[in-house]
Amino acid sequence: MKYDDQMKNRIKRMEGQLRGVLRMMEEQKDCKEVITQLSAVRSAVDRTIGVVVSSNLVECVLEAGKDGQETDQFIKEAVNLLVKSR
Numbered sequence: 001m002k003y004d005d006q007m008k009n010r011i012k013r014m015e016g017q018l019r020g021v022l023r024m025m026e027e028q029k030d031c032k033e034v035i036t037q038l039s040a041v042r043s044a045v046d047r048t049i050g051v052v053v054s055s056n057l058v059e060c061v062l063e064a065g066k067d068g069q070e071t072d073q074f075i076k077e078a079v080n081l082l083v084k085s086r
Contacts, residue, residue: 001056010048017041053081 021037057078 001052001059003052004055007048007051007055010044014041014044014048044068052076057083070073 017037018041019033021041024037025036057075063073
């Protein structure tokens, strides 16, 4: 699977957010502020998982169609990945 620049930028943004959370902890910031930022990171991770799985699903279904394979199995695997991520 190819990971485009948009996906990579999402990860870089999360990386920056996590560094910011660590800095907040080192500066003894209020726990509400830390939790707010951690929640934002978690949401970003969830959205990124959705993007990766949906992109992978499209790619796998198209590839399976070319090879004459059953696409149902690929769809089930993608759904399972999404369920596991929650």
